[in-house]
Amino acid sequence: LILLLAILGGFLAGLMRAGLNRSPYQPLQLRHTFLVPLAVVPQVLVFQALSGREDIPYLLAAGVLIFTQGILLIFILFNLNTSGFRVIGAGLGLNFLVIVSNGGLMPISPETVSQMAPYLQAESIQPGLRYLGSKDIILLPEETRLWFLSDIFITPRGFPLKYAFSIGDVFIATGAFLSLWAQGGVSKSWAAIEITGGDN
Amino acid sequence: METIMSHLTVLVSKIDRRHLQLALMLVVLILLVIGAGAPAGAGSYLPGNGG
Numbered sequence: 001l002i003l004l005l006a007i008l009g010g011f012l013a014g015l016m017r018a019g020l021n022r023s024p025y026q027p028l029q030l031r032h033t034f035l036v037p038l039a040v041v042p043q044v045l046v047f048q049a050l051s052g053r054e055d056i057p058y059l060l061a062a063g064v065l066i067f068t069q070g071i072l073l074i075f076i077l078f079n080l081n082t083s084g085f086r087v088i089g090a091g092l093g094l095n096f097l098v099i100v101s102n103g104g105l106m107p108i109s110p111e112t113v114s115q116m117a118p119y120l121q122a123e124s125i126q127p128g129l130r131y132l133g134s135k136d137i138i139l140l141p142e143e144t145r146l147w148f149l150s151d152i153f154i155t156p157r158g159f160p161l162k163y164a165f166s167i168g169d170v171f172i173a174t175g176a177f178l179s180l181w182a183q184g185g186v187s188k189s190w191a192a193i194e195i196t197g198g199d200n
Numbered sequence: 201m202e203t204i205m206s207h208l209t210v211l212v213s214k215i216d217r218r219h220l221q222l223a224l225m226l227v228v229l230i231l232l233v234i235g236a237g238a239p240a241g242a243g244s245y246l247p248g249n250g251g
Contacts, residue, residue, distance in 0.1 A: 001241070004230060006233065007230055033224070088233075091237075116242045131240050134241065136238065162242035163239045173237075176232070
């Protein structure tokens with residue numbers, strides 16, 4: 001949900017920019033978009049829809065996450081020249097790196113969980129437990145490879161949504177915002193007319 | 201019923217290709233950030249088999 005705020009913000013900012021430029025908002029021209037639902041549907045099934053079921057094996061969850069994030073990396077590579085996609089790709093790459101380095105799920109420390117959800121008992125947030133409704137697994141920082149890339153940040157006090165997120169998530173949110181913001185710039189067809197006019 | 205259908209037909213005819221592209225773009229981007237990101241919300245926990 002927290003990443004969707006970047007989409008909403010970027011889209012609104014892009015629309016305002018287009019309005020100020022008096023040019024139509026340009027949709028992104030994306031290639032091989034079928035890869036995105038292909039990757040996300042299994043993730044939603046494993047980490048959201050069925051996440052309350054304890055019988056989803058760890059290996060299945062980890063395998064699904066690694067495989068589907070790999071598909072998304074391929075999608076990003078196909079669309080690398082799209083505005084903001086290099087930043088999204090960097091974020092996805094950082095998340096992918098820490099996930100693969102730690103067995104296939106995103107690490108989060110018990111301290112971060114207890115800060116985010118102080119109502120949980122200490123014995124409930126032992127290392128090795130998976131975190132319901134997320135892609136996370138609780139691991140001690142000293143046992144986490146590339147700890148600084150894991151979910152170490154928490155939304156600030158006063159923010160209505162309590163979330164832990166990684167530096168990769170920050171890149172993804174920034175890239176999504178930039179991508180939508182850029183589409184509110186001068187329209188390509190209008191720019192083409194300008195260039196053609198300049199040549200004549 | 202016919203009135204509703206005619207209203208719907210007019211509404212659909214006003215949705216041009218650009219609007220559909222915009223909607224598709226937003227859907228793809230929303231799915232992309234959901235799939236690429238890994239934030240964890242305050243909530244319950246689930247004992248796992250790994251770690």
